[in-house]
Amino acid sequence: MAETRNAVTGVVTDIQRFSIHDGPGIRTTVFVKGCPLRCFWCHNPEALEPRPQLQYFPDRCIGCGACVDACPEAAHAIHDGIHRFDRSRCTGCGLCVETCYARALLMAGEVKSADEIVEVVLRDTAFYETSGGGVTISGGEPLQQPRFTRAVLAACREAGVHTAIETAGHVAWDHLLTVLPETDLVMMDIKTMHTEAHRKATGVSNERILENARRVSENGTPLIIRTPIVPGVNDTVESIDAIAGFAAGLRSLVTYELLRFHMMAGAKYAALGMACQAAELTPPDDELMARLTAAAARRGIAVTHT
Numbered sequence: 001m002a003e004t005r006n007a008v009t010g011v012v013t014d015i016q017r018f019s020i021h022d023g024p025g026i027r028t029t030v031f032v033k034g035c036p037l038r039c040f041w042c043h044n045p046e047a048l049e050p051r052p053q054l055q056y057f058p059d060r061c062i063g064c065g066a067c068v069d070a071c072p073e074a075a076h077a078i079h080d081g082i083h084r085f086d087r088s089r090c091t092g093c094g095l096c097v098e099t100c101y102a103r104a105l106l107m108a109g110e111v112k113s114a115d116e117i118v119e120v121v122l123r124d125t126a127f128y129e130t131s132g133g134g135v136t137i138s139g140g141e142p143l144q145q146p147r148f149t150r151a152v153l154a155a156c157r158e159a160g161v162h163t164a165i166e167t168a169g170h171v172a173w174d175h176l177l178t179v180l181p182e183t184d185l186v187m188m189d190i191k192t193m194h195t196e197a198h199r200k201a202t203g204v205s206n207e208r209i210l211e212n213a214r215r216v217s218e219n220g221t222p223l224i225i226r227t228p229i230v231p232g233v234n235d236t237v238e239s240i241d242a243i244a245g246f247a248a249g250l251r252s253l254v255t256y257e258l259l260r261f262h263m264m265a266g267a268k269y270a271a272l273g274m275a276c277q278a279a280e281l282t283p284p285d286d287e288l289m290a291r292l293t294a295a296a297a298r299r300g301i302a303v304t305h306t
């Protein structure tokens with residue numbers, strides 16, 4: 001029996017309507033949870049782990065104690081009128097979130113059916129038509145949940161909506177093959193061509209990513225290669241020239257995009273009980289972004305930067 005979309009579920013951290021940074025035109029971007037990379041500058045730390053996680057924002061807590069009664073694991077306590085949260089006890093059940101009217105407790109990640117997502121995406125079809133936009137599945141890594149990503153993209157496409165994915169590319173080729181037939185555009189990150197530097201910065205080698213970029217290109221799917229410019233990782237002409245040289249060899253390349261690093265996720269790291277290793281990094285200035293863009297363009301490809 002054919003699988004219904006409603007039966008396909010995924011873990012989603014957010015659905016952003018009217019997004020203008022995740023592909024052409026006005027888009028709805030769906031952020032799925034779970035990523036095999038651990039880039040130390042990641043600005044979506046809530047999307048790294050595949051399971052739902054509790055976020056705690058102490059500055060919003062009014063010390064009401066409602067969460068203490070709600071939690072079956074005794075993860076919350078009030079001592080001397082001050083709320084304490086023991087993350088090691090938390091199973092992520094979400095019961096305390098419903099009792100916290102101050103919104104000091106929020107769940108990152110919710111199980112959604114493909115139908116629920118598609119219903120939200122299709123609300124804005126008029127905007128996609130006038131702007132050349134569509135839907136983008138981002139993350140996290142959308143190819144960690146290939147059946148869910150495919151189900152959403154297939155339904156959107158059936159309704160005439162342009163479909164795109166944002167991927168870090170470190171996935172089995174089978175997962176890409178599952179999704180590519182329903183995908184109009186692939187946006188793939190390449191952080192550095194240097195394998196050891198890549199491993200150090202992201203926790204994984206770049207070999208599978210480069211191989212997947214080549215295979216997507218051979219498949220003929222339009223491809224945007226993107227590089228977040230991160231101080232100490234790839235903010236040199238040599239590093240960007242090497243990536244641009246690789247991108248120039250991809251026959252389905254549309255554009256090479258350089259994305260200026262910004263660290264805006266400090267509060268999210270704290271809310272998840274995680275250390276933010278990029279808090280002290282300074283974003284690249286305009287002069288450096290222009291110099292790197294010019295270096296990449298010398299490879300004869302279309303280059304943009306933010």
Ligand code: SF4
Pocket residue numbers: 054070071072073074075076089090091092093094095096097
């Ligand atoms: S999510 Fe569940 S286990 Fe975790 S603190 Fe809240 S109630 Fe307790």
Ligand code: SF4
Pocket residue numbers: 060061062063064065066067068076083099100101102103104105
């Ligand atoms: S329910 Fe929310 S506001 Fe009340 S003590 Fe717990 S975390 Fe603080």
